[in-house]
Amino acid sequence: MHYICPVCKTENTIDADFEISEYVCKSCSNLIDISKNISAKVVKKPVESVVLEVGQKGIIDGTDYTVTGIIIRKYGSTVFWREYYLKDKKGGNAFLSESDGHWVFLHVINAMDVKKKLNDKVAEFHMKNYRWYETTQCTIHAAAGFFEDSLNFSISNYKEYVNGTQMISQEQSGSNTEFFFGKHISKYKVKKAFNILSLPNYSGIGIVQPFYVNVTQAINILAVSALIICLIQLYVVGTRTNALVFEQEINFADVADKEMVSKSFELSGGSAPLNVEVSSNVDNSWANVGLGLVNEKNNEIVFASKDIEQYHGYEDGENWSEGSQRESFNFCGVAPGNYHFVISAERQEPLKTSQPAKYISPDGNLSISREENGTVSVTNQSTFETTSFGDAKMIKKDSVSTLGQLVHKILGKADIDSLLNANAQAESISATSENKSVKIKAEWLPVSFRNFAFVLLFLIALVLGLYFGRRAFERSKWFNSSNSPYTYS
Missing domain, CATH: 2.60.120.380 (Jelly Rolls)
Incomplete structure (x- = not known):
């Protein structure tokens, strides 16, 4: 389909077959009413972190889609998110919503299939309950592309209900109310589907962002691993011995x-x-x-x-x-x-030490003692004069001093070492x-139970880490919600 802008005469084309109510001229950004072929107003071009283009094609879950429209919605003065309108070859509608790098893939659902409970704080869809997360008022900030219905630039109310990685979104614009079923879609899947070079980085935690690990699968894998380890240990204990x-x-x-x-x-x-x-x-x-x-x-x-x-x-x-x-x-x-x-x-x-010993002459006038270090002491028992010698041989060489003369007089040529050894004490003969x-x-x-215990403790620690990690993750996800199931100090 192609349309000539009545304002700037630019041709606007789209490779899709559906009934169009309005389009935004790609050149002058006028919003053109098809039925009257006139400009309804000039709108801003979507430029804030927009990664897809009108007319771009991609494949999601085996279905071919064409991007037919882009809308940037604004909350307050600084919060923006992007909505990409998609059409499949059969004319079915789908939507990609991106905020802070987090993507949600949505389809329109019948309002009659959604039941409200507990003062609208819970929505039920296909036997599953979705908890109310937040209600957001927003307006259209910028737009581009081709649209089946006329764009409403007044304030719209978005009410979102969440269950894990899925959500129900209620959009109310004036008297018109629509319901959408959405689920988290990885940005890498979007990148591959539309062959995009780069995508916005993550910021914070998305409203339906999954935990980094599939906890149920991880616990099942860890449980099977623990069972296998126990069986191996049982086999080792039964077949091997230290x-x-x-x-x-x-x-x-x-x-x-x-x-x-x-x-x-x-x-x-x-x-x-x-x-x-x-x-x-x-x-x-x-x-x-x-x-x-x-x-x-x-x-x-x-x-x-x-x-x-x-x-x-x-x-x-x-x-x-x-x-x-x-x-x-x-x-x-x-x-x-x-x-x-x-x-x-x-x-x-x-x-090595000498054996302690002591010798006293028969008349009692002379005593000779040997210490463990080998030193020999000679004492005149009458005068108590004492002289120490390095060994017994040095005593024999002393014939000048009074003690030396006394030794020679009493002992004569007797061997002093033999006399001492004969009177050796019975104490220890060495220091060590x-x-x-x-x-x-x-x-x-x-057969070792140590490594077996370490591995089991490690697996238990992983399970506990996954449990408390996911709990902390969910608390963070619901931190900005007015209906959080968690309490915050």
Whole structure:
């Protein structure tokens, strides 16, 4: 169809077959009354975030549509939204409404199919209840295209009822009232349907915008996942057992300044942690064990090192202790196969000390004592004169001092070390005990409830997150409604 504007003589065409009452000239923006072929008024051109053009074609849900008209409606002085009039090939009407980047796809419905309840706060359509959201007064701000009915530029009332992603919209212009059924449509679907390069970005939450995730489907998927995980864990528990795969005692002397290659052992089943326990008879000392786990198939090696420390003592009237003679660690995620260890170990060397001893001459005039650090003290029991020497040999070399002469006089050529050793005390002979070896045990742990529990807790947390997330989303959606089911502080 084509029409010549009586004002500017511009030809206006539309590839659609329907009865037109008015059109807006694309050149001079005059609203032309078809029956009289005169201008009714000049209207503004729709320019605010308009992304479709009159005559543009697109496919929505398998139906071909042509954009026949565009109207921008205005609420207050700053709020605008866009309505695109669509016609299919059979002459059926549809509408796309866009506000703040949120799109709704609407069709006209019979007013008799809509029932009002609870003082018009609930509308029923096809056995489903829709809650009243808001009533908005608006006017036509701008228009373009071809229209079956005359445009009403007076104030119109829009009353909207919402149920999830669907809505019932009641439009009242003067004495004329129409009802529309609408549902959310993704902007990406609109973009694909009409081959649009760009669309307005989202702002806020749309009146029928769905939650970001389909909660029902997500919970069903998570429930099935949890069931599968439980069945797998049940199978693992029933078919596999934790097993001791390696145990050996290593002498520190055998690995001094070198490494030892252990015997091979096999790990069978799925990937799992390999728990290693190392122990040594440390006492106020330390030891260190280095292990390299070697995969005999590809010679890949994973290294680990562990310190074993144990200290104790007495201080400020209290006994204290720290550390342990036993430590453990894991090689995580070890795949099945044949393995061996490359072992290195070292320890704190024990402190060598002399055996405490004391010798008193038969006449009681001379005493000789040896401390743990090897120092030898000589005392004249008559005068209580005392001299310390580094060792017994130094005493024999002293023939000048009074004590030295006294030692030579009483002991003569006797061996002082032999005299002291013969009278040795029974106390400890070293400051630290001598730990000679380290024990290494490795246990294969294919059965683990830890990861199983973590996964289930994660799934439960996801379900709770989805539940409370959707609730917060719905609260935000209804925040501007006069009939919100939520309370706000």
